[in-house]
Amino acid sequence: MFPTAVAGDAVVGTVFVTNSGGQPVTWVVVDREGDHRIRYARVATGRDAGTVDVRLSPAGSHTGVTVTYELSALTPEGSEWLRRFAADYPSMMQSWESAIAKSLAAIRRPAPGR
Structure with a gap:
């Protein structure tokens, strides 16, 4: 959700x-390098805060993506959340990869009747 246009x-x-x-999480785009890198600050009030760096790189006929989270717990509950987040990170990245591939396939698929 974008709070303003x-x-x-x-x-x-x-x-x-x-x-x-x-948990609501507020994100701010803090810097960007063209279409190959973007970095966000993110805060989940009362839980955790930090940055997320997303880098794209050529990988043959595909695009490689590196996502780096640097998060700090703000509370004991935040520490537990970060522990679970780290444990689930590989499966989260796999689900993102699948969702992105599905979205791209839908974009590339010609519309019916064309």
């Missing part, structure tokens, strides 16, 4: 809010 969702300074297990 935005010129683009990857413009430095853009703010948006997501939901993580019932």
Whole structure:
């Protein structure tokens, strides 16, 4: 959700809010390098805060993606959440890869009747 109208969702300074297990998380685009890198600050009030760095790189006929989270717990509950997050990270990245591939396939699929 974007609390205010935005010129683009990857413009430095853009703010948006997501939901993580019932916890609102505020994100801010803090810097960007063209179409190959974007870094976000994120805060889940009372739980954790930090940055997320997303880098794209050529990988043959595909694109490689490296996502780096640097998060700190803000509470004991946040420490437990971070422990679970780290344990589930590989499966989360796999689900993202599948969702992105499905979305891209839908975009590339010609519309019926064309």
